[in-house]
Amino acid sequence: MKALVLAGGAGTRLRPITHTSAKQLVPVANKPVLFYGLEAIAEAGITDVGIVVGSTAQEIRRAVGDGSAFGLKVTYLPQEAPLGLAHAVLIARDYLGDDDFVMYLGDNFLIGGITEPVERFRRERPAAQIMLTRVPDPSGFGVAELDTEGRLIGLEEKPDKPKSDLALVGVFLFTSAVHPVVAALAPSERGELEITHAVSGLMDAGHRVEATVTEGYWKDTGSVADMLEANRLVLEEMEPEIAGVVGDSELIGRVTVAPGAVVRRSRIVGPVIIGAGSLVEDSYLGPFTSVAEDCQIIDSELEYSVVLGGAAIRGVRRIEASLIGHEVEVTPAPRTPRAHRLVLGDHSKVQICASS
Known part of the structure; x- marks a missing residue:
C-alpha cells in the first residue's frame, strides 16, 4: 500500500503567511503540520509515499528530504497547478500503479492518526473508504449524505445548501478501481477535477464505497483560527521540558523551553x-502560545498565539489570538505624533485598539 500526500495548494486563506511559506509547513506547536501527517502515515505501516508538490516544491523538498527522517521513502510528483484533488490522483497514476493507496491532504490535522481506518480498509477492501466528521458550517467542504442505516448515498462539493453536517475529512483510501473513473472526469464549475465526483463515479459504477464518521479531532488548518485551535490542542497534550536557561522567572503549568x-x-x-535559540525577557507568555526558533519576546505580553521563526516582539502590551510570521518585527509606535506606522504585505489583516 502507498500513500499520496497533497502538498501543492497555494494556501490563500493563510495569506500573507503563505506568500513566503508553504501552508503545509506552518507550524503547530513548533512542528510543521505536514510532519504530523507523515508521522501518521508511518505509524500506519505505510512507507512508500508520493508527495504532490506545486509552486512551493523546493521548500517542501528541503523540509522533508528523502523521507528517511520519518522512516519513509519519498517520491516527489510535480503538479503544474492545484487543479483539484482528483487531478493529483491523475498525475500520480504511474507512481501509484495498481497499488491500494491512502490520499492524505498535507494541511490536515487529525488527532489519533490513521492506523485504524487503514487497518479496516486492508481487511474489507472496498473500492473507496472515506472519513467524515460533523462541522457547524459544512458549506466550505465536501459534504456527505447518509441513509438511515449510515450508508453513503450522495456527495456534494462545497454546496450552498448542504444536505447534512457531515464534512469529508482529508483522508481517502482507494483501490486501483478509482483510476479509470478519475481518467473520465470532466472539470467542475470551479475548473477542478473533484474527488467527490470520483467517489460518486465509483458508486455509480456499482463499486462499494464505505464511510465512517470519526469522533476524533480534525482540522483543515487553512485559516488562522484553525491553526490556533490545532496549536491549542497539541499544547494541551505536551509534556513539559526545561532544556534551555531559565533565570529569575515564574513558570506555571506545562512549559517547554528548548535547548538554547x-x-x-x-x-x-x-x-x-x-x-x-529564542529569548523571552521581561515578558508574559500566556496559555496556548508557541514561540518558534530564534525569536525575541522582550517587555511584551503574548497569549493564545503562534510566533514563527526569527520574529521579534518588543515593548508591546497584550497580543492575543495572533499568527506572527517569519522575521516579523512588532514594536510600539512613537509617542508623537500619535499615529500607527505600518508596513504590511498583501492580504494582511490588522486590528488596532483605539485609545481615548
Whole structure:
C-alpha cells in the first residue's frame, strides 16, 4: 500500500503567511503540520509515499528530504497547478500503479492518526473508504449524505445548501478501481477535477464505497483560527521540558523551553513552548502560545498565539489570538505624533485598539 500526500495548494486563506511559506509547513506547536501527517502515515505501516508538490516544491523538498527522517521513502510528483484533488490522483497514476493507496491532504490535522481506518480498509477492501466528521458550517467542504442505516448515498462539493453536517475529512483510501473513473472526469464549475465526483463515479459504477464518521479531532488548518485551535490542542497534550536557561522567572503549568532558549525575568503560564535559540525577557507568555526558533519576546505580553521563526516582539502590551510570521518585527509606535506606522504585505489583516 502507498500513500499520496497533497502538498501543492497555494494556501490563500493563510495569506500573507503563505506568500513566503508553504501552508503545509506552518507550524503547530513548533512542528510543521505536514510532519504530523507523515508521522501518521508511518505509524500506519505505510512507507512508500508520493508527495504532490506545486509552486512551493523546493521548500517542501528541503523540509522533508528523502523521507528517511520519518522512516519513509519519498517520491516527489510535480503538479503544474492545484487543479483539484482528483487531478493529483491523475498525475500520480504511474507512481501509484495498481497499488491500494491512502490520499492524505498535507494541511490536515487529525488527532489519533490513521492506523485504524487503514487497518479496516486492508481487511474489507472496498473500492473507496472515506472519513467524515460533523462541522457547524459544512458549506466550505465536501459534504456527505447518509441513509438511515449510515450508508453513503450522495456527495456534494462545497454546496450552498448542504444536505447534512457531515464534512469529508482529508483522508481517502482507494483501490486501483478509482483510476479509470478519475481518467473520465470532466472539470467542475470551479475548473477542478473533484474527488467527490470520483467517489460518486465509483458508486455509480456499482463499486462499494464505505464511510465512517470519526469522533476524533480534525482540522483543515487553512485559516488562522484553525491553526490556533490545532496549536491549542497539541499544547494541551505536551509534556513539559526545561532544556534551555531559565533565570529569575515564574513558570506555571506545562512549559517547554528548548535547548538554547533563554527565559529571564518573565512569567510563563502554560501550556507554552519556546523554541531553540529564542529569548523571552521581561515578558508574559500566556496559555496556548508557541514561540518558534530564534525569536525575541522582550517587555511584551503574548497569549493564545503562534510566533514563527526569527520574529521579534518588543515593548508591546497584550497580543492575543495572533499568527506572527517569519522575521516579523512588532514594536510600539512613537509617542508623537500619535499615529500607527505600518508596513504590511498583501492580504494582511490588522486590528488596532483605539485609545481615548
